[in-house]
Amino acid sequence: MLKGPEVKSLRHGRATLGEAWAGEREGELWLFNAYIPEYQGGVLSRFEPRAPRKLLLKRKDMRRLIGAVTREGATLVPLDIHFNDRGLAKVQLGLGVGRKKADKRQAIAERDWARDKARLMRERG
DSSP states (O other): OOOHHHHHHHHTTOOBOTTOEEEEETTEEEEESOBOOOOOSSOSOOOOTTOOEEOOOOHHHHHHHHHHHHHHOOEEEEEEEEEOTTSOEEEEEEEEOOOOHHHHHHHHHHHHHHHHHHHHHHHHO
């Protein structure tokens, strides 16, 4: 749910989702820490650039995403904000799952080997 000046600012492509995340609050999904700067078009109404914004989803989708977050410890990450054919602002969400400890060790070992291999290749010419 966005206010008018927020939509105008989004239409100018000025939103940043770098540190944003989505989560559950009071049984609904909210977008947290998304930066939408104030619209500089002479609008009297002001808004907080990093205010939590309510996401409007179908009840079935909302329950599925909230269940995945609570049950599996996943994180909802906003990937994109775009406008659909009807001119409504849409947020594309991704479900991110953290690595297990063994997976982290494997990834670190592969990264170290790639670094060592590149160093050896560089030394040999």
